[in-house]
Structures are given as structure tokens and as C-alpha cells.
Amino acid sequence: SQKIEQNSEALNIQEGKTATLTCNYTNYSPAYLQWYRQDPGRGPVFLLLIRENEKEKRKERLKVTFDTTLKQSLFHITASQPADSATYLCAGSSNTGKLIFGQGTTLQVKP
Amino acid sequence: DAGVIQSPRHEVTEMGQEVTLRCKPISGHNSLFWYRQTMMRGLELLIYFNNNVPIDDSGMPEDRFSAKMPNASFSTLKIQPSEPRDSAVYFCASSPGTRGLGHNEQFFGPGTRLTVL
Numbered sequence: 001s002q003k004i005e006q007n008s009e010a011l012n013i014q015e016g017k018t019a020t021l022t023c024n025y026t027n028y029s030p031a032y033l034q035w036y037r038q039d040p041g042r043g044p045v046f047l048l049l050i051r052e053n054e055k056e057k058r059k060e061r062l063k064v065t066f067d068t069t070l071k072q073s074l075f076h077i078t079a080s081q082p083a084d085s086a087t088y089l090c091a092g093s094s095n096t097g098k099l100i101f102g103q104g105t106t107l108q109v110k111p
Numbered sequence: 112d113a114g115v116i117q118s119p120r121h122e123v124t125e126m127g128q129e130v131t132l133r134c135k136p137i138s139g140h141n142s143l144f145w146y147r148q149t150m151m152r153g154l155e156l157l158i159y160f161n162n163n164v165p166i167d168d169s170g171m172p173e174d175r176f177s178a179k180m181p182n183a184s185f186s187t188l189k190i191q192p193s194e195p196r197d198s199a200v201y202f203c204a205s206s207p208g209t210r211g212l213g214h215n216e217q218f219f220g221p222g223t224r225l226t227v228l
Binding site: 044 | 153204215219
């Protein structure tokens with residue numbers, strides 16, 4: 001079945017460092033990958049979208065890559081801050097609009 | 112804009128009862144999605160609509176679940192009869208669909224936390 005896999009273990013890093021989160025997809029080829037942020041008790045909030053023919057996309061301190069050979073996307077937060085602590089969800093979408101989400105990776109940035 | 116509106120925010124019911132969750136998408140958005148989130152299974156797509164028409168309901172767990180979208184500004188997700196294993200947070204999301212169905216971010220509501228005793 002089509003799957004999006006993220007590291008289920010929490011990622012703990014020090015403030016100011018770069019956080020790198022991994023997303024792998026199996027058994028399909030999404031046309032787009034999307035990244036969302038989810039805070040406890042809230043709905044996910046869209047951060048970035050990258051197309052399969054784009055290698056990299058940036059938005060302020062965020063950078064996302066899409067490697068169709070490795071079937072992987074990396075999500076980077078540079079100069080991380082305690083306010084970046086949240087769960088980050090990766091989702092693959094096809095041209096039909098259907099999103100398949102990964103389980104999410106929880107990031108904890110320590111001051 | 113108020114964003115996606117869901118009601119109720121919390122629902123506690125007893126096994127066997129009917130539960131109806133409601134969603135008002137963002138005005139002008141033509142795609143609407145219902146998701147269920149649990150610790151074990153994460154965020155799962157149940158059903159989605161485009162221009163009020165159900166496109167894919169393959170995620171609906173069983174016949175006890177049904178969803179409707181009678182107009183562009185309202186959708187319901189009904190569980191009848193409810194069971195304890197239906198306990199989860201149910202999210203509604205909408206998407207503008209202006210750039211092709213897959214190329215649009217989704218805007219999520221605050222969710223409905225359902226507890227079935």
C-alpha cells in the first residue's frame with residue numbers, strides 16, 4: 001500500500017542548531033510533497049509544498065528537498081528556536097488531491 | 112476569514128448512539144476533506160469531496176460511517192452506531208483547488224475530539 005514514513009522518535013536539538021527531519025515514501029510516486037506543523041490540540045498548519053520536478057524549496061528559515069531517486073524528502077529548520085517545537089507532518093499528494101500523511105516527527109528545541 | 116469551522120469541539124457519547132460532526136469550509140474553497148487522527152494510526156483520510164461530489168471514500172472504515180456535503184458551505188460526518196474504537200480526533204479541511212487538485216495546501220479546522228464510552 002502507499003505509505004509515507006517519518007521517524008517516529010522525537011528529535012531533540014539545541015536552540016540555534018539546524019533541525020533535519022526525514023520523510024520517505026513507498027509504493028507510489030507523489031506528484032507533490034507537503035509539510036505541515038501541528039501543535040498539541042490544534043489542526044495541522046501548512047508550511048511548504050514541493051513538486052517532484054523541484055529539487056529544493058525555501059521559505060524563511062525552512063528548506064525542503066525532494067529526491068525522487070531516494071524517494072525521500074528532507075525538511076530543515078535553520079537557527080531553530082524553542083517556538084519551533086511541534087510535530088511536523090509530511091504528506092504526499094497526487095494530481096487527484098488526495099493526501100497521504102506520515103505519522104509525524106516531534107521536534108523539541110531546548111533553550 | 113474565520114477559517115474552517117467544526118462543531119462540536121468535544122463530544123462524549125455512549126456506545127450505540129448516533130454521532131454527527133459538522134464542518135463549514137472556507138468560503139470559495141471547492142475541496143473538502145474529512146480525516147481521523149489517533150496515536151496508533153496517525154492522520155487518516157476518510158473521504159473527500161470536490162465541488163460537493165464525493166471523489167474518494169475508500170478511507171471510510173465501514174458502513175457505520177457516512178458523509179454528506181449538501182452545499183458548498185456545509186458538510187457532515189455521521190457515525191451510526193458509534194463504538195469505543197471510533198474515539199479519535201476528527202478533522203475537516205478545505206482546499207481552494209485553484210491550481211489543480213493536488214497542488215493546493217489544505218486548511219484544517221480545530222478538530223472534534225470524540226469519546227465513545
